[in-house]
Amino acid sequence: MKKNPDTERTSKYNDLEKMSTTELLTNINKEDKSVPESVEEQIPAIQTLVDIILSKMENGGRLFYIGAGTSGRLGVLDASECPPTFGVTDDLVIGLIAGGDVALRKAVENAEDDTAQAWKDLQGYKISEEDVLVGIAASGTTPYVIGGIKDAREKGIVTGCITCSSGSPLAEASEYPIEVITGPEFVTGSTRMKAGTAQKLVLNMISTSVMIKLGRVKGNKMVDMQLSNKKLVGRGTRMIMEELDVDEAKAADLLKKYGSVRKAVSNSKNKLK
The missing domain is CATH 3.40.50.10490 (Glucose-6-phosphate isomerase like protein; domain 1)
Structure with missing residues (x-):
């Protein structure tokens, strides 16, 4: 049985x-x-x-x-x-x-x-x-x-x-x-x-x-997330503010320019080198 x-x-x-x-x-x-x-x-x-x-x-x-x-x-x-x-x-x-x-x-x-x-x-x-x-x-x-x-x-x-x-x-x-x-x-x-x-x-x-x-998270952040709504754009902006120590307006501009948290952070840090 x-x-x-x-x-x-x-x-x-x-x-x-x-x-x-x-x-x-x-x-x-x-x-x-x-x-x-x-x-x-x-x-x-x-x-x-x-x-x-x-x-x-x-x-x-x-x-x-x-x-x-x-x-x-x-x-x-x-x-x-x-x-x-x-x-x-x-x-x-x-x-x-x-x-x-x-x-x-x-x-x-x-x-x-x-x-x-x-x-x-x-x-x-x-x-x-x-x-x-x-x-x-x-x-x-x-x-x-x-x-x-x-x-x-x-x-x-x-x-x-x-x-x-x-x-x-x-x-x-x-x-x-x-x-x-x-x-x-x-x-x-x-x-x-x-x-x-x-x-x-x-x-x-x-x-x-x-x-x-696979490297899709940096620290504890979803740096490759899709920016598909206002909430996620806001989250991405805050991530950039924390990582680069910039104000909200600057972080928002960087996110809009590069289209992702990862690219915004990496390109900005490279420019500072």
């Missing part, structure tokens, strides 16, 4: 509908507090995967995420935030979700049950041995993700995964599994809760660490 995923275990709480609002919020928060500790236990595994992704990217490779439902949406979210945050092209980190982009907003019936579709989706991006593929599935049993990982591994592509169940088929299929065991959800099986939070935390760690290692 197959082992049920840890994420499908029955909630430790019952009669949720009888709880007061305060009880609901308190108990959800109590469960959420355990998530960072579970992630911490996987830091060695996360480190291994980060270093491999970094080495591939330094040689022209890319990072792909595949997932379904909440897991797929989290992968797409992480990928989509890399260009504005770190100034990289939108083809360096790519997130794919079962059912295509329409599944970001609406569930696509049976999309996650197709074991062959992920590889078809990945072929559209000409994935190769230069790249890394990370499968995301809370239960570790999603056919779309497992199929994609198996197909990629057969082609010699480095594979990793993020799952929240121990000993899952996905972890078994992946070379570099990250298993953040979050236990039963407050609402039984609702992996958009603790499991989703754990996956988001791990994705933050992976992409942020890789981008820092």
Whole structure:
């Protein structure tokens, strides 16, 4: 008999509908507090995967995420935030979700049950041995993700995964599994809760660490961020003020002239030499 995923275990709480609002919020928060500790236990595994992704990217490779439902949406979210945050092209980190982009907003019936579709989706991006593929599935049993990982591994592509169940088929299929065991959800099986939070935390760690290692952060500043709105222009201006010890007007002029914090700072410092 197959082992049920840890994420499908029955909630430790019952009669949720009888709880007061305060009880609901308190108990959800109590469960959420355990998530960072579970992630911490996987830091060695996360480190291994980060270093491999970094080495591939330094040689022209890319990072792909595949997932379904909440897991797929989290992968797409992480990928989509890399260009504005770190100034990289939108083809360096790519997130794919079962059912295509329409599944970001609406569930696509049976999309996650197709074991062959992920590889078809990945072929559209000409994935190769230069790249890394990370499968995301809370239960570790999603056919779309497992199929994609198996197909990629057969082609010699480095594979990793993020799952929240121990000993899952996905972890078994992946070379570099990250298993953040979050236990039963407050609402039984609702992996958009603790499991989703754990996956988001791990994705933050992976992409942020890789981008820092690639030189996309200076000190603690996002010097390559895209200046796509007033808030970010203001942030960039303040960065230049701090780095060059100039007033706001001068910093704003430099940012407008050079178009990025990095260029404004480096060109100004070079002129002072």
